Amino acid sequence: MALCVHRIVPSAGPEGQAASLLPGVRPIIRVMPAPEQSSDRPDVYTHGHHASVVGQHARRTAERDAAFLLPRLRPGMRLLDVGCGPGSITIGLARAVAPGETVGTDVVPEVVEEARARAAAEGVTNLRFAAESIYGLSYPDASFDVAYAHQVLQHLARPVDALREMARVLRPGGLVAVRDADYATMVAWPKSDAIDRWLEVYHAVATRNWADADAGRRLPSWVRAAGFADIEVTGTVQIMTDPASTSNWGESWADRTLESSFGAQAMEYGIATRAEMEAVAAGWRAWAADPEAFFMYTQVEVIGLRRG
Ligand SMILES: C[S@@+](CC[C@H](N)C(=O)[O-])C[C@H]1O[C@@H](n2cnc3c(N)ncnc32)[C@H](O)[C@@H]1O
Secondary structure (H helix, E strand, O other): OOOEEEEEOOOOOOOOOOOOOOOOOOOOOOOOOOOOOOOOOOOOOOOOOOHHHHHHHOOOOHHHHOOOOHHHOOOOOOEEEEOOOOOHHHHHHHHHHOOOOEEEEEOOHHHHHHHHHHHHHOOOOOEEEEEOOOOOOOOOOOOEEEEEEEOOHHHOOOHHHHHHHHHHHEEEEEEEEEEEEEEEEEEEEOOOHHHHHHHHHHHHHHHHOOOOOOHHHHHHHHHHHOOOEEEEEEEEEEEEOOHHHHHHHHHHHHHHHHHOHHHHHHHHOOOOOHHHHHHHHHHHHHHHOOOOOEEEEEEEEEEEEOOO
């Protein structure tokens, strides 16, 4: 996907979200999650692993999606990529630390299998994958130099517990690196009531899953709460403006609205009706076909040091 990427110094936005409504559609009252560390909240992965989701994730690269981390990597480092999904970023990270070993983990065995196949097809040999949860990694204490989580903490009910587990497997002086979008920063042009409604529904589904779609702004405090030091915060403004990118993004979200776990959950939770979701998907497709389509949002990136 061709993107314009601008490095910025981030500023924290307000918690909460202004409602914007389609005429006649009931408002969603967004309740901010209460303290998120309770272990009686099961994770429900909002996106699921429909081909429309995993295909989008597989377009990612370390060069673009871990650009803030790459300058800190050295050959010979041992790196862990948690919630690695289809592994396209993990492969680039493995190349950056070769001959050091990289391990990619994800809680879903099928996507781990896909990552394994992708790495084999690309001939990357210093990389292996395992199906396991971020909350209970199977590696000894202090066994990695770097631990990365890309677009993962936004989906978790207990992000600080996950970061503490990443800290456990890092050696003293090792680096944690996390990157998450902040959905409240997402804006589309031309304006679209359907896309506004999509954003409301997405927030409501994530909140119902004990997750925070606006995780980007919370990353620094989560990383601090997990005990990391020397925290560095950067941001990337992601802009899609060429027709290839906007068409892919819009068509992908149209498919995801109707066919992925996100759409199914929205209807199952009573957040949106099938008719509304069809209207949202149609709105995404209309936007995707518009030669003036433009989409922009902020990604927040944090690096922290494991204390000695
Ligand atoms: C948005 S995808 C990101 C995938 C990859 N990091 C990337 O950016 O392309 C989030 C991934 O986190 C995984 N995940 C969700 N909950 C998890 C957990 N508790 N432990 C490990 N992985 C988890 C999901 O299965 C999914 O593959």
